Amino acid sequence: MRKSVVAIVGRPNVGKSTIFNRLVGERISIVEDIPGVTRDRIYAQVEWLATTFNIIDTGGIEMGDEPLLVQMRQQAEIAIDEADVIIFLVNGREGITGADEEVAKLLYKSNKPVVLAVNKIDNPEMRESIYEYYSLGFGEPYPISGSHGLGLGDLLDAVVDYFPEREDNDEDEETIYFSLIGRPNVGKSSLVNALVNEERVIVSEIEGTTRDAIDTKLHKDDQDFVIIDTAGMRKRGKVYETTEKYSVLRALKAIERSDVVLVLIDAETGIREQDKKIAGYAHEAGRAIVIVVNKWDTVEANEKSMKEFEANVRAHFQYLDYAPIVFLSAMTKKRLHTLIPAIKLASENHAKRIPTNVLNDVIMDAIAMNPTPTLKGKRLKVLYTTQVAVKPPSFVVFVNDPELMHFSYERFLENKIREAFGFVGTPIKLFARRRQ
Ligand code: GDP
Ligand code: GDP
Secondary structure, rough: OOOOOOEEEOOOOHHHHHHHHHHHHHHHOOOOOOOOOOOOOEEEEEEOOOEEEEEHHHHHHOOOOHOOOOOHHHHHHHHHHHOOOEEEEEEEHHHHOOOHHHHHHHHHHHOEEEEEEEEEOOOOOHHHHHHHHHHOOOOOOEEEEEOOEEOHHHHHHHHHHOOOHHHHHHHHOOOOOEEOOOOOOOOOOHHHHHHHHHHOEEEEEEEOOOOOOEEEEEEEEEEEEEEEEEOOOOOOOOOOHHHHHHHHHHEEEEEEHHHEEEEEEEOOOOHHHHHHHHOOOOOOOOEEEEEEOOHHHHHOOOOHHHHHHHHHHHHHHHOOOOOOOOEEEOOOOOHHHHHHHHHHHHHHHOOOOOOOHHEEEEEEEEEEEEEEEEEEEEEEEEEEEEEOOOOOEEEEEEOOOHHOOHHHHHHHHHHHHHHHHHOOOOOOOOEEOOOO
C-alpha cells in the first residue's frame, strides 16, 4: 500500500529542516554505515499514532545558482507535484513577508490540502501573535516550536485528517511491483523497453499515483508484474527534474512502492560512487534487491570476466551480499531471460514466512554449535525466536537480556537463518527483545 506523502514548504530559515528532523526523530540515525545515505536527507518516514507516512523537506532541494525566489517557487512546485498534503511553514517572529505571500499564491492555486504552521512560537504568550496568519488564506494557523517540540501533535492530527482514504488491497498481493534505479545512462529506459517489447500480448499503461507517474504492466512466466516509473526514465521537462536531489526523491518514492528494486550498474564504465549511494537507499528501505550489470555486450564476456566483475561488485557493495547479480544487455537482449527468474526469486523470499517450530530448531542448533556470548559473567540466554513480519522477513529473538546480544552474535544467527532458509535477494532483520 502506498504511503501518503507530506511536504514542508516555506522560505529559508523558517525552520523546515528543524521540523523535519524532529518529526523523523531517531529513524534518521541508522546503525549501518552506508555511504551518503544519511547525510543531506530530505525524504524519510514518520510514524504518528496508527499511521506511517513519508515526509519531504523541500528546502533541502537546492537549485544551484537560481535566485531565491525562483528556488522557492520550484520547491513549492515539487511539493505540489509530489505530496498529498503540504505543510506551509512560516516564521512566527517575523510576520508575513512578501516571500511568504509568493509561496501562498502558488499553493492556493494547487488544489492540494495545505496546513499552515507558524513556527518559533516557543512559549504560550507568543500564541497571541498567530492570528495575523489567518490572512494567508489557509484557515487556522497551528502554532508550533520546532526547537522545543511544541504543538507538533496538533499539527500532525490536522495533516493526517487530509490523507486520502485508501482501500487496503489497492495494490494486488499477487502482482510483483518492481522499479529500476541507477545513475543516468545506465540503461533504465532501455531495459524497461526490452522487457516490454518482448511481451507482445499484454502491455498497458496504468494510472500511477501521482499526476505524471505511469506504471507499466507486464505479464511473464505466469506472473503479473508492474514496473514503477522512476526518476530519469521519463523526461518531463521541468527545470527541477535535472537536479540530483529531485531524482533521488523520485527514486525513493518508487523504491517505497516496490517489492523488488533492480540496482543497475553499467558494465562499460564500471562502478562509480553514485552507484553505491543509490544502492544504499534501496538496501535501507528493506526491499528485495537484484543487482543488474547492464551493457554486458560491451565486455568480452566469458566465465572469467563475469567472475571478476562479480568480485568487484561484491567488494563495493558489501551490505548487499544477499542480492543476486544478473549480467545482461538491454540492447542486444542477451541474457535478458535471466532477469525475470531472479526478480521472482527475490520477491518470493521477501514475502517468505518460516514456521516458528522450524525456525527454533535452526536457532537451537546454531547455539549448540556456537555457544551464546557472556558479558561480565552473565550469559545470553535465548528463549525462543519468532518471525514477526515479511517484506522484509523480520525476526524477534526473545532473550534474558538484550544487552548481552553482541552484534557479532546477532550476525551469526542471521547467517544461520539465511543458510537454512535461503533468503536470496532479500535483507532480513533480527531484533533481540527481553522476554516479558
Ligand atoms: P530552514 O531553512 O527552513 O530549513 O530552517 P532551519 O530548520 O535550518 O532553521 C533556521 C533557524 O531557525 C535555525 O537557527 C534554527 O535553530 C531556528 N529554529 C528552528 N525552529 C525554531 C523554533 O521553533 N524556535 C526558535 N527560536 N528557533 C528555531
Ligand atoms: P537511462 O538514463 O538509465 O534510462 O539510460 P538509457 O536507457 O537512456 O540508456 C543510455 C544509453 O545507453 C543509450 O544510448 C542506450 O542506447 C545505451 N544502452 C542501454 N543499454 C545498453 C546495453 O545493454 N548495451 C549498450 N552497448 N548500450 C546500452
